[in-house]
Amino acid sequence: MQSRRVVITGMGQISPLGMDLDTFSAALEAGTSGIRKIESLPADALPSPYAGEALDFTGNISDFGEVDKNQMRSIRKNLKVMCREIQMGVAAAQRALQHSGLAMGDYDPERSGVIFGSDYMMTIPEEFDKAxxxxxxxxxxxxxxxxxxxxxxxxxxxxxxxYLPNMPASHVAIFNDMRGPNNSITLREASAGAALGEAMMTIARGHADVIVAGSTGTRVHETRTCHSYLQDPIAKGSDELSGQCLPFDLNRKGMIIGEGAGSIVLESLEHAEARGAKILGEVIGQAICTGWKADRTPDRATAIGNAMSVACRDAGIQPGDIQHINAHGLGSEQSDWDEAAGLTQFLGDHAQKVPVVALKSYFGNLGAGCGVIEVIGSLLAQQKKSLPGTLGYSTPDPKCQLKVSAEPQEITSDGVFVSLNFSPQGQASAIAIRGV
Known part of the structure; x- marks a missing residue:
């Protein structure tokens, strides 16, 4: 069966840089950070008081955009069975659908579905107070x-x-009467790329015409934050550097925790054209790979190199054809070293030619929520024809031989970019997208 082309027609995001696309785009363009002193947790009790919180998101029905009365009633009724991560995911999806101009009745419910990525979701202690x-x-x-x-x-x-990680996809499908393919993916930070890749393939092989794809995650959480400080390489301290995420920079101090969700609407080209939709980009390649060493430790560099190679092979492009790479850019030493090793392995002679940008420098690590928000950032940058710089990047780490974009630079709207994310366990996902 001939593969169908898959295009992007809508975007929605909830992040430390706001909830609407214009605000998000303006923050990237102005070099505005969403990382600040944490408000939802006792900052003085933490090893670091900084985080990227989605402060504009309150869980109020107004946060879900301009939903019709029936949807509003259904969403409001179900808010009590959604934790914050699920609420953010659903809100991002509803905003993406609204941005695409798709409403119930505009698509065949049986050929429309939802694929969402997430972290494992943790209960807050208050759930067990009375018990x-x-x-x-x-x-x-x-x-x-x-x-x-x-x-x-x-x-x-x-x-x-x-707290079930399959609930974002379930709620979005129910609220929008999407009865087709439905899937949930939990691969930590690699979840977003995996969800977008699965959505692309579902449409390409003819099993659906419309897929709402997205991801949601958090590291800002009463329980999850404790886990992060015990397990992840987080920047600790209250000095200025401890409040900055500095991917690939020699002076970085570690990861910054954050929260957020992103979603995009994917359609077959035929479906989008038939309804006169505005096309924002085309997904042309995808991959998810795992790297594992003989001693049972993750081989992230190999996973990254393989994911980039497969995604570009899938897209029919070479390293020199890439306009920019939207990197994982965690801002911790070993993670950045592994990523740089994997990217230089893939790029070869083009390692000092292809611009690399790391948007976590603006909002920290949002867990599974990062990848789709970063894709949206690249698509908005293409619309503006200006790639944002990696915030705070000033002193290159000699172990990271990449062309990290430090300042905004002009780009074309129709170039190909690749978004990369990976988990500490060695799972890497890559998505290749061509702008319009």
Whole structure:
């Protein structure tokens, strides 16, 4: 079966740089950081008081854009069974659909679907307050033997639905009557590229005409933040450098935590043209690869090099054809070294020619939410014909032999860019997109 062309017709994002596309684009263009002193957690109790919080997102129904009355009623009713990550994901998807001009009735429900990436989702401690208190004895000690009889009845019956990683795709499909392919992917930061790639292939092979693809994630969370500080290479301290994400820079101090969600609407070219949709870009290649060493440790450099090679082979392009690479750019030493090694392996003689930009320098690591937001950033940059610089990049790390874009530079609207993300476990995803 001949593969169909897959185009992008809508975008939506919730990030530390705002909730609408114009605000997001303006922040990138102006070099405005969304990283600031954390507000949702006790900053003084953390090893670092900085984070990229999506402060504009409150979970109010107005955050979901201009939804019709029936959708508004349905979304509002279900807010109580959505944790913040799910709410952000659904809001980004609704905004993407609105941006695309697609409304129920404009598409065949049976040939329309949703594919979403996410992190594993963690419960907040408050969910178990009453249940735990019910199991305390006279000495204020927790008695586990009383949990089944006294604790469990105090937990909200629908508690688990608030934290299942398949719920963003489920809610978006239900709210928009999309009965076709539906999938959820949990590969940490690689989730976004994997979701976009799966969505592209689903349409290309003829199994759907429309797919809402996206991802949502957080590192700003009562429980998840504790996990991040224990497991991830986070910048610690309260000095100025500790509040900056500086990918590939010699003076970087580590990762900055953040939260956000992004979504794009993908359609077959025929479907988009038939309804007169404005085409924003075309997904022309995708890949997801895993690198693993003999000693059972991740080989991220190999995974990155392979993902870039496969995505570009899929797209029918060579390294020299790439307008820019939207890098993972975590801002920690080993991660940046691995990424630079994988990219230079792939780029070869073009390593000092192809511009590399790292948008996490603007908002930190949003977990699974990063990848789609970064794709949106590149698409908006192409529309403006101006690629933003990597914020704060001033002292190149000699171990990262890449052409990191430090200042804004002119680009064409129809060039090809590749978005790259990878997980600490060695899973890398790459998406090749041509602008219009």
């Amino acid at each position: 735990t208190a019910a199991c305390l004895n006279g000495s204020n000690e927790f008695v586990f033997e009383q949990w089944a009889e006294k604790g469990l009845p105090e937990i909200t019956p629908l508690w688990l639905l608030k």
